[in-house]
Structures are given as structure tokens and as C-alpha cells.
Amino acid sequence: MPISPAVPRMWSCCCRWLGPSIWGLTGFFVIGDDWRVAARVAVALLASWGLVEAGVQAWWLLPPAVLYATVRSLHREVAGGR
Numbered sequence: 302m303p304i305s306p307a308v309p310r311m312w313s314c315c316c317r318w319l320g321p322s323i324w325g326l327t328g329f330f331v332i333g334d335d336w337r338v339a340a341r342v343a344v345a346l347l348a349s350w351g352l353v354e355a356g357v358q359a360w361w362l363l364p365p366a367v368l369y370a371t372v373r374s375l376h377r378e379v380a381g382g383r
Contacts (some may be wrong), residue, residue, distance in 0.1 A: 337377075341370035 345366030352359035 335374050335377075338370045338374050341373070342367060345370075 345363055348366075349359040349362045352362065
């Protein structure tokens, strides 16, 4: 069954209209309002991946890393600096 010429135009229009809003929502959901937390968690994920590749069990790395990132973010917010 051939595709109608209107279908690609419709998808192009929808992607052009929805693309920026979906990217903005995804970026805000993943990064949130403090990019430093996202960066620290990303570094911890990369470090745990490196440990696993080296043959070391790395299940213990992420909980303290996430706790550290959260405490640092809360401390910065309470202290008033961003």
C-alpha cells in the first residue's frame, strides 16, 4: 500500500511543532533545576561503568554519590548561592 503524500507532510509538521516542547520537557525532567546534580550523577554512572568494566563490583558507588549530590544541592540552596 503506497503512502499518501500528505502523511510525510503531517509528520513533518507535527515534529516541527512538538519537537522543541518535547526536548524542553525531557531536558527539564532529566536535568531539573540544578544541572550540577545531573552532572554529578552522570560522573558517578560513568565511574560505576568503569569499575564494572574493570571487574570490580560497583553496586555501592551510586547510593553515596546520589546522596552527596543531593546534600550538596540542598546545602547550596539553603546557603542562598546557586
